[in-house]
Amino acid sequence: MKFTVNRLAFISYLNDVQRAISSKVAIEVLKGIKLTLSADALKLTGSDVDITIETIISIGDDNAALQVEEEGSVILPANFFINIVKKLPEATLTLEVNERFQATITSGVSEFKINGLNPEDFPQLPEIDTDDQFILPADTLKQVISQTVVAVSNQEMRPILTGVHLVIRDQQLLAVATDSHRLSQRKISLANIGAHLAYDVIIPGRSLGELGKMLADDEEEVVIQISQNQVLFTFGHTSYYSRLLEGMYPDTEQLIPQTSNTDILFDAVEMLRSIERASLLSHAGHNNVVKLSLKVAEQKATLSGNSPEIGMVEEDLAFNSLTGNDLEISFNPDYMKDALRSFGKAEIKMSFTQPLRPFTLVPSEDGNDFVQLITPVRTF
Amino acid sequence: MKFTVNRLAFISYLNDVQRAISSKVAIEVLKGIKLTLSADALKLTGSDVDITIETIISIGDDNAALQVEEEGSVILPANFFINIVKKLPEATLTLEVNERFQATITSGVSEFKINGLNPEDFPQLPEIDTDDQFILPADTLKQVISQTVVAVSNQEMRPILTGVHLVIRDQQLLAVATDSHRLSQRKISLANIGAHLAYDVIIPGRSLGELGKMLADDEEEVVIQISQNQVLFTFGHTSYYSRLLEGMYPDTEQLIPQTSNTDILFDAVEMLRSIERASLLSHAGHNNVVKLSLKVAEQKATLSGNSPEIGMVEEDLAFNSLTGNDLEISFNPDYMKDALRSFGKAEIKMSFTQPLRPFTLVPSEDGNDFVQLITPVRTF
Structure with a gap:
């Protein structure tokens, strides 16, 4: 195996594949990156069992300027190899692998020899046994991911809640995540997909989080294929496989209240700043809780926090409209911060039924497609 | 106590004082920042016993726009207070302290109440019982610090080596640091100081490191006063006190070889890149060592590293001149990196006597004022 490639282009491909590789994995070959060189392309594969990323540098890519001298394949220690490539002195590098899987990396005056592993020991790619697929623009998928993974549980006690529940039915995608303290739900219409397509799967939040970081903020197409226990996202030169979580996701539909007794409209960015201030105090104390008091007759909204040993904070909130019944409600300000950040710049409507609901x-505008739900904290 | 001040200007003063404050300190008052308000200035003091920083916001500072309403003083929890000031909504803030040392901080719609401590419990400032002083430009002092602290020991086994040895004599300043594996020595002539001034002190490396971060890259004057067990650096609005280390610093003069058998001249930046590459391999292996081979007849300099379980690296070095005897020498590449970085962009002369010296x-250019010394590693 021998090829020459542009170093900077190669680094960007390597960085993509490295997302799948964890140095904590116990299996030695999974700490490695698999390189497979054919006459017309170099394929890079990384995997941590849950996530597998494959990306292809074709000889047609002018930036990469790949020159294939001899086909072959090898597994190289990922972090070490990538660090070497990043530090090499010249614009290109040549990599040659001998029959004992020792790789010689040459760039200008610099020559590294590093020990590789037999590529046959690398796990097989997951199988996607379906031709059904649907397509989302990268920026839309990236948005759905960032809006839902925020509410995913990071506790392994209920593994099912560490995933995002994805339901595709009647040409609509529903994505829901909840850690049982808060919930985030996003709907998207998929007018251009086959009406027969119906899926109900749970994708690990970590897989989606890493995928979100790789997606561009543009309308590049992401092709999504779902099989029994795997999902495959294909975009650009990259195939991104993730294991699915097994089990039944709880029924979250009935958790979202359909009526309200108090409503307040406000600017998400302004409110976020107020919550951040109040959380300085709640973080310093024992209870990470802030209180919101809404007085409709006086048209007054007050955010406050109190930790006797530390101090207290009180702030009058700016809002655009406040209607319904008076209310006092306490909640974890960190959940509120995450929720507010997921809206970006927008006017938000917050709706309450009762202090403990x-x-x-x-x-x-258009409150049907995206809902964040927060469970209050009982403080008495 | 009550004052109003511009928030951003206040933050920059607070950040300076915060450098002295460690949240790890066991003494409660030292986790605080002391505020002392007089008719014409607000004094901020922070201390971790080793370092004490005092900075003064005077009513003449237009940026700070300090308005004094009622004199007084208080200790406030440093990190918490500074975080609050950073997040407040308006351009100014008002701070009012009652007789129970509870502070009310108001900025626009936001109001915090935080519990302070009695300012009388704060330690007294160190005493500097001398009128003698000398002056260095801030950029020169900053350079001397960065060039020497790199070689300071971070091991508490020989506490004396955690400091920088400063000797002032015959209108010259000599700064030396060594961790017994490497040494850095810098000389500066002080033509403008009194010929009678003579000091021999050891300043903790950590104190100098923090001081270096506060000094500007300009020629602002830093006034230095040294007493029995304290040194005081005064610049701008700030007084920076550091404890001195007690004990005798080892005699380092005789460690620096005065002759050489092999000399190589090279570009510091180019060499740093080569060493960084070689250290990728030495860091991955068990022995953090690289080898330099100098062949004078062939005019060849080769840097190499070898870790049988990982691989090897070899690189031909570019140099400007190579004279004397052939040599093979092994050393810790991290010491070499630190040394090379301390020179910035420059041509460097490396001089050897024997492989184990x-x-x-x-x-x-001008090799008398700045020397870095590295002890090689025996590899056989």
Whole structure:
């Protein structure tokens, strides 16, 4: 195996594949990156069993300027190899692998020899046994991911809640995540997919988080294929496989209140700043809780926090509209921060039923497609 | 106590004082920042016993726009207070402290109340019982610090080596640091100081490191006063006190070889890149060592590293001149990286006597004022 490639282009491909590789994995070959060189392309594969990423540098890529001298394949220690490539002195590098899987990396005056592993020991790619697929623009998928993974549980006690529940039915995609303290739900219409397509799967939040970081903020097409226990996202030169979580996701539909007794409309960015201030105090104390008091007759909204040993904070909130019944409600400000950040710049409607019932945040324009729900904290 | 101040200007003063404050300190008052308000200035003091920083916001500072309403003083929890000031919504803030040392911080719609401590419990400032002083430009002092602290020991086994040895005599300043594996020595002539001034002190490396971060890259004057067990650096609005280390610093003068048998001249930046590459391999293996081979007849300099379980690296080095005897020498590449970085962009002369004797790096122009010395590693 021998090839020459442009170093900077190669680094960008390597960085993509490295996302799948964890140095904590116990299996030696999975700490490695697999290189497979054919006459017309160099394939890079990395995997941590849950996630597998494959990306292809074709000889047609002018930036990469790949020159194939001899086909072959090898597994090289990922972090070490990538660090070497990053530090090499010249614009190109040549990599040659001998029959004992020792790789010689040459770039200008610099020559590294590093020990590789037999590529046959690398796990096989997951199988996607379906031709069905649907397509989302990269920026839309990236948005759905960032809006839902925020509410995914990071506790392994209920593994099912570490995933995002994806339901595709009637040409609509529904994505829901909840850690049982808060919930985030996003809907998208998929007018251009086959009406027969129906899926109900749970994708690990970590897989989606890493995928989100790789997706561009543009409308490049992402092709999504779902099989029994795997999902495959294909975009650009990259195939991104993730294992699915097994089990039944809880029924979250009935958790979202359909009516409200108090509503307040406000600017998400302004509110985020107020919550951040109040959380300085709640973080310093024992209880990470802030209190919101809404007085409709006086048209007054007050955010406050109190930790006797540390101090207290009180702030009058700016809002655009406040209607319904007076209310006092306490909640974890970190959940509120995550929720507000997921809206970006927008006017938000927060709707309450009772002080101890979950309340919702939706964009005030078009509140059907995106809902954040937060469960309050009992403080008495 | 009550004052109003511009928030951003206040933050920059607070950040300076915060450098002295460690959240790890066991003494409660030292986790705080002391504020002392007089009719014409607000004094901020922070201390971790080793370092004490005092900075003064005077009513004459237009940026700070300090308005004094009622004199007084208080200790406030440093990190918490500074975080609050950073997040407040408006351009100014008002701070009012009652007789129970509870502070009310108001900025626009936001109001915090935080519990402070009695300012009388704060330690007294160190005493500097001398009128003698000398002056260095801030950029020169900053350079001397960065060039020497690199070689300071971070091991508490020989506490004396955690400091920088400063000797002032015959209108010259000599700064030396060594961790017994490497040494850095810098000389500066102080033509403008009194010929009678003579000091021999050891300043903790950590104190100098923090001081270096506060000094500007300009020629602002830093006034230095040294007493029995304290040194005081005064610049701008700030007084920076550091404890001195007690004990005798080892005699380092005789460690620096005065002759050489092999000399190589090279570009510091180019060499740093080569060493960084070679250290990728030495860091991955068990022995953090690289080997330099100098062949004078062939005019060849080769840097190599070998870790049988990982691989090997070899690189032909570019140099400007190579004279004397052939040599093979092994050393810790991290010491070499630190040394090379301390020169910045410069041509360096590296001089060797024998393979197991310390070797030196000096700027090829004017090699008298700055020497880095590295002890080689025995590899056989």
